Amino acid sequence: MACGLVWAQAGDDSKAATSNVPGAQYPRIQPDLRITFRVNAPAAQKVQVKPGGDGLGKGPYDMVRDDKGVWTVTTPPAAPGFHYYFLLVDGFQCNDPGSQTYFGWNTETSGVEVPDRVDFYGAKEVPHGEVRARWYWSKTTGQWRPAYVYTPPDYDQSGSKRYPVLYLQHGSGENETSWVKQGRVSFILDNLIAAKRAAPMIVVMENGMVATKAGEGGRGNGAFEEVVISDLIPMIDATYRTVADREQRAIAGLSMGAGQAMQIGLGHLDKFAYIGSFSGGVRASDPKTAYNGVLADAAAFRKKVKLLWMGAGIAEAASHQATQAWHEALEKAGIPNVFFECPFAHEWQTWRYDLQDFAPRLFR
Amino acid sequence: MACGLVWAQAGDDSKAATSNVPGAQYPRIQPDLRITFRVNAPAAQKVQVKPGGDGLGKGPYDMVRDDKGVWTVTTPPAAPGFHYYFLLVDGFQCNDPGSQTYFGWNTETSGVEVPDRVDFYGAKEVPHGEVRARWYWSKTTGQWRPAYVYTPPDYDQSGSKRYPVLYLQHGSGENETSWVKQGRVSFILDNLIAAKRAAPMIVVMENGMVATKAGEGGRGNGAFEEVVISDLIPMIDATYRTVADREQRAIAGLSMGAGQAMQIGLGHLDKFAYIGSFSGGVRASDPKTAYNGVLADAAAFRKKVKLLWMGAGIAEAASHQATQAWHEALEKAGIPNVFFECPFAHEWQTWRYDLQDFAPRLFR
Numbered sequence: 001m002a003c004g005l006v007w008a009q010a011g012d013d014s015k016a017a018t019s020n021v022p023g024a025q026y027p028r029i030q031p032d033l034r035i036t037f038r039v040n041a042p043a044a045q046k047v048q049v050k051p052g053g054d055g056l057g058k059g060p061y062d063m064v065r066d067d068k069g070v071w072t073v074t075t076p077p078a079a080p081g082f083h084y085y086f087l088l089v090d091g092f093q094c095n096d097p098g099s100q101t102y103f104g105w106n107t108e109t110s111g112v113e114v115p116d117r118v119d120f121y122g123a124k125e126v127p128h129g130e131v132r133a134r135w136y137w138s139k140t141t142g143q144w145r146p147a148y149v150y151t152p153p154d155y156d157q158s159g160s161k162r163y164p165v166l167y168l169q170h171g172s173g174e175n176e177t178s179w180v181k182q183g184r185v186s187f188i189l190d191n192l193i194a195a196k197r198a199a200p201m202i203v204v205m206e207n208g209m210v211a212t213k214a215g216e217g218g219r220g221n222g223a224f225e226e227v228v229i230s231d232l233i234p235m236i237d238a239t240y241r242t243v244a245d246r247e248q249r250a251i252a253g254l255s256m257g258a259g260q261a262m263q264i265g266l267g268h269l270d271k272f273a274y275i276g277s278f279s280g281g282v283r284a285s286d287p288k289t290a291y292n293g294v295l296a297d298a299a300a301f302r303k304k305v306k307l308l309w310m311g312a313g314i315a316e317a318a319s320h321q322a323t324q325a326w327h328e329a330l331e332k333a334g335i336p337n338v339f340f341e342c343p344f345a346h347e348w349q350t351w352r353y354d355l356q357d358f359a360p361r362l363f364r
Numbered sequence: 365m366a367c368g369l370v371w372a373q374a375g376d377d378s379k380a381a382t383s384n385v386p387g388a389q390y391p392r393i394q395p396d397l398r399i400t401f402r403v404n405a406p407a408a409q410k411v412q413v414k415p416g417g418d419g420l421g422k423g424p425y426d427m428v429r430d431d432k433g434v435w436t437v438t439t440p441p442a443a444p445g446f447h448y449y450f451l452l453v454d455g456f457q458c459n460d461p462g463s464q465t466y467f468g469w470n471t472e473t474s475g476v477e478v479p480d481r482v483d484f485y486g487a488k489e490v491p492h493g494e495v496r497a498r499w500y501w502s503k504t505t506g507q508w509r510p511a512y513v514y515t516p517p518d519y520d521q522s523g524s525k526r527y528p529v530l531y532l533q534h535g536s537g538e539n540e541t542s543w544v545k546q547g548r549v550s551f552i553l554d555n556l557i558a559a560k561r562a563a564p565m566i567v568v569m570e571n572g573m574v575a576t577k578a579g580e581g582g583r584g585n586g587a588f589e590e591v592v593i594s595d596l597i598p599m600i601d602a603t604y605r606t607v608a609d610r611e612q613r614a615i616a617g618l619s620m621g622a623g624q625a626m627q628i629g630l631g632h633l634d635k636f637a638y639i640g641s642f643s644g645g646v647r648a649s650d651p652k653t654a655y656n657g658v659l660a661d662a663a664a665f666r667k668k669v670k671l672l673w674m675g676a677g678i679a680e681a682a683s684h685q686a687t688q689a690w691h692e693a694l695e696k697a698g699i700p701n702v703f704f705e706c707p708f709a710h711e712w713q714t715w716r717y718d719l720q721d722f723a724p725r726l727f728r
Contacts, residue, residue, distance in 0.1 A: 004457050005471060021471045022539075022573065043455030045409075087458070091407030093368050094451070094458035101465040101472040107369060107385050108465040108472065123499055123508035130513075132494040133550075135487055144487035149494075156603070175386075186497075209386065239520070 004097040006038045006070065017099075019082070019113040024098035027112050033077040035112060037061075039096060042069025044089050049073055049096075052084025052105055054315065054345035055114070060088055079315070080116035081349025082182050084109045102182050106173040106209075111182065121184035121352050126194035127153035131186050134239065138231040140223060141210060147232060148176045149240065150186050152193055152200035162241045164248035164363040165202045166274075167228065168355075169257030175207045182348045188355050199363040204236055208253070208260050225264050233271065247306065250362050252276030254351045266291040269304050274362050276309040278354040279319050279346055282326040287333040298334035309358050311340040313350035368461045370402045370434065381463075383446070383477040388462035391476050397441040399476060401425075403460060406433025408453050413437055413460075416448025416469055418679065418709035419478070424452055443679070444480035445713025446546050448473045466546050470537040470573075475546065485548035485716050490558035491517030495550050498603065502595040504587060505574060511596060512540045513604065514550050516557055516564035526605045528612035528727040529566045530638075531592065532719075533621030539571045546712045552719050563727040568600055572617070572624050589628050597635065611670065614726050616640030618715045630655040633668050638726050640673040642718040643683050643710055646690040651697040662698035673722050675704040677714035 006026045009016075014028035014036060026038040035056070037049045048060040056078050063071035084104045086093045095101060099110035132149045152163065168185065170178040179185040185203055192198035210223040228251075237244040251272050253261035258277040265275035287295045295301055308330070312323040320341070327339035338361070342353040370390045373380075378392035378400060390402040399420070401413045412424040420442050427435035448468045450457045459465060463474035496513045516527065532549065534542035543549040549567055556562035574587040592615075601608040615636050617625035622641040629639035651659045659665055674691060676684040684705070691703035702725070706717040 021467075023470065039456075041454075041456040045454065047456075089456045089458065090405075090409065090454045092403075092405040092411075092453045092458075094453065094456075094461065095465075095472065097458065097471045099472075101459075103385075106387065107461045108459065108463075125501070128499045130496040130498055132496045133544075134494055135492045135550075137489070180497075186499075 004039045004041060006040055006098065010036065017112045017114075019100055019111050020098050021100055026098045027096070029112075029114055030074070033080070033114055034074050035078055035114070036072065036074045037063065037096065038070060038072045039063070039087065039098070040070050041089060044071070046088075046090055047071040048088040049075070050086045050088050050093065052086055052109055053347045055079030055081055055347050055349070056083045056085060056112075078112075078114045079344060079347070079349065080114050081344060081347055081352070082111055082113050083347060084111050086110060103175045103177055104173055104182070116349065120191055120356050121188050123187055124191055124194070126190050128190050129153045129155065129186055129193075131180050136231070136235045136239075138227055140226045140231055145207065145227075146176060147236070148180055148205040149236070150189060150203035150205075151240070152202070153190060154200060155202075155241075160241065162243045163200060163202045164250070165204060165236060165240075165242050166359070166362060167204050167206075167232075167249070167251040167261075169208045169251075169253030169260050170205070171253075171255035171257055173209070175209065176205045179205050183351060183355065185355065188352060189359065192356065192359055198359045201359070201363060202236070202240055202242060204232065206232055208257055224260060225267070228264055229268060229271070246271050247273045248363060250274030250276065250307075252278060252309070252358060254278035254354070255280045255346065258282075262291070266294050269294065273305060274307040274309075275305065276307075276311075276354070276358045277323075278311045278351050278358075279313060279316060282310060282323050287330055287335060295330070295333065295335055301335055307361055308335065308337040309340065309361065310337060311342070311350070311354040311357070313342055313344040313346065315343060315345040316350070319346060368403045368405060370404055370462065374400065381476045381478075383464055383475050384462050385464055390462045391460070393476075393478055394438070397444070397478055398438050399442055399478070400436065400438045401427065401460065402434060402436045403427070403451065403462070404434050405453060408435070410452075410454055411435040412452040413439070414450045414452050414457065416450055416473055417711045419443030419445055419711050419713070420447045420449060420476075442476075442478045443708060443711070443713065444478050445708060445711055445716070446475055446477050447711060448475050450474060467539045467541055468537055468546070480713065484555055484720050485552050487551055488555055488558070490554050492554050493517045493519065493550055493557075495544050500595070500599045502591055504590045504595050509571065509591075510540060511600070512544055512569040513600070514553060514567035514569075515604070516566070517554060518564060519566075519605075524605065526607045527564060527566045528614070529568060529600060529604075529606050530723070530726060531568050531570075531596075531613070531615040531625075533572045533615075533617030533624050534569070535617075535619035535621055537573070539573065540569045543567075543569050547715055547719065549719065552716060553723065556720065556723055562723045565723070565727060566600070566604055566606060568596065570596055572621055588624060589631070592628055593632060593635070610635050611637045612727060614638035614640065614671075616642060616673070616722060618642035618718070619644045619710065622646075626655070630658050633658065637669060638671040638673075639669065640671075640675075640718070640722045641687075642675050642715050642722075643677060643680060646674060646687050651694055651699060659694070659697065659699055665699055671725055672699065672701040673704065673725065674701060675706070675714070675718040675721070677706055677708040677710065679707060679709040680714070683710060
């Protein structure tokens with residue numbers, strides 16, 4: 001048993017976060033969404049909680065030591081949704097052993113799930129799809145790489161039926177697991193499909209942080225575009241029962257992944273008819289010249305693109321403003337597009353809401 | 365970028381461990397299998413590396429601070445294979461931000477992969493199966509639970525072909541992800557199947573740490589037995605193209621999971637014909653009375669059970685001795701069984717070797 005972990009329960013109405021490791025009683029969510037963090041660190045001089053996202057407030061929050069060396073702090077009320085966080089133990093940034101880890105900030109990071117008033121992303125009594133780890137060879141990177149593939153609930157039972165595909169990307173410092181763990185993509189799709197609000201579809205998630213040299217991390221958007229176009233799409237169409245047609249293929253992503261979705265989607269309209277940008281990836285420049293001029297002829301664009309969708313959280317002011325300006329410039333230029341707002345910050349709750357609005361508009 | 369992480373490379377023949385997060389240069393494996401750990405913790409008073417398994421030596425290893433606050437230590441040569449470890453930062457047990465996390469010791473734990481002379485568990489140029497996260501409702505626990513299901517490479521292309529199933533369990537403090545991440549089950553099976561050394565099979569992994577009360581962790585072997593028999597097997601047989609027959613069903617596990625495999629397998633010979641115990645789960649008592657007397661009638665047992673397989677590492681002396689004694693007692697009692705030895709400790713390298721010997725003996 002890890003020594004920093006606290007297993008004893010609090011005597012109040014708080015509840016252990018669902019993002020904790022099994023049995024860990026801290027962090028705990030208070031009824032008013034304050035969060036109580038607690039760790040056991042008798043020999044440390046200073047212990048703090050450092051938020052890794054806006055919804056937890058600014059921090060860092062200094063924890064207070066009791067006479068046994070157990071450190072506690074209760075934060076102000078947090079925003080609903082998933083928030084990354086770290087501990088600072090005598091200044092060293094590390095995980096809370098009470099939390100599961102989530103890949104973010106380029107490493108394995110603690111996270112805390114704060115309940116919302118709605119729960120469209122929980123495991124419900126509906127048919128469930130699967131998330132499959134599919135290893136494949138990428139010629140572009142010279143690596144075996146894992147793609148994560150959501151297949152809808154009826155996939156194994158539907159004989160020769162073929163499905164449309166959404167390529168869905170994470171943000172900077174995250175990876176192919178992030179939409180599954182932080183984003184709850186499978187539960188969002190399961191619930192939408194069960195309610196007949198979205199078409200049964202395959203969702204493909206890959207790692208957009210493509211190394212530019214072997215052994216290096218890095219952004220490498222050009223390399224990622226080549227992975228998607230030359231390696232990933234052909235593998236997916238050869239491996240799964242897809243409809244290998246632009247009108248049955250969508251691409252979307254969040255933050256850095258929004259930029260990739262716009263770049264890859266608008267750069268390959270022979271491959272994609274639906275494009276989604278969640279919190280970023282907009283260039284508020286002239287629609288006539290942006291993206292190599294693909295938007296210049298509005299009539300031609302309208303014929304080709306079935307959906308151009310952009311979302312932003314109201315609490316991420318800069319991204320929201322830029323997206324709204326781009327939305328208006330596009331409208332003015334005769335390019336139809338959806339601008340979706342939700343109340344949250346540059347965090348996963350925004351992107352869950354985005355997906356819930358975006359997915360029902362696909363493949364109709 | 366997490367502040368504790370070290371990205372700069374060493375100027376020697378060492379290599380960043382494959383278990384690191386992308387881009388992290390430490391821990392590094394030296395050619396003689398010494399391991400160099402390095403973290404950036406300027407404000408800490410003391411930083412140590414604490415092994416979480418025997419193959420890294422006893423430790424903890426005190427790291428040495430340079431004038432910039434970067435701490436380094438090089439261990440003695442490590443055993444090949446996967447080893448859990450922790451950092452102790454001023455006594456606080458936490459993860460190394462340079463390492464991926466692996467569920468062990470009841471929490472998310474750092475790990476370091478040390479190369480062996482053989483690599484039967486690597487991703488090779490062979491057809492790859494999938495590992496699928498399958499959420500299902502357990503009446504026993506009143507939870508949606510994820511089972512991890514390996515399907516062999518040809519599963520989606522083989523029409524109505526049906527497959528045998530191996531139920532494969534992790535050890536204490538681990539979970540359904542452990543055989544995938546630490547154990548490399550999918551690559552071991554992919555490689556064995558490609559070499560025609562093992563029959564294509566489905567492998568099912570669930571979480572054997574079944575809570576006895578809602579919200580609690582714990583062992584709950586009785587509860588887990590009920591999950592397997594009443595919930596998991598019926599779900600798997602209804603969801604996948606299995607042969608729902610005892611002669612096409614195996615159960616195995618490691619350490620705590622070995623005990624569960626023996627208890628569940630020997631307790632339900634109507635359901636299992638192949639049983640494997642990896643590093644544990646043996647009761648060196650009288651074969652006449654052990655396991656409710658199911659071994660008492662050797663002739664009847666021989667007719668029913670196609671394989672009773674027990675493995676132990678030579679470097680886990682107590683387990684090895686107990687397993688060998690039980691093996692000999694069973695032989696003497698006329699119960700055929702396989703006793704498999706490999707040179708390693710109570711760690712994942714032993715269990716990878718175990719699986720590589722065990723899987724080819726199934727479903728023949």
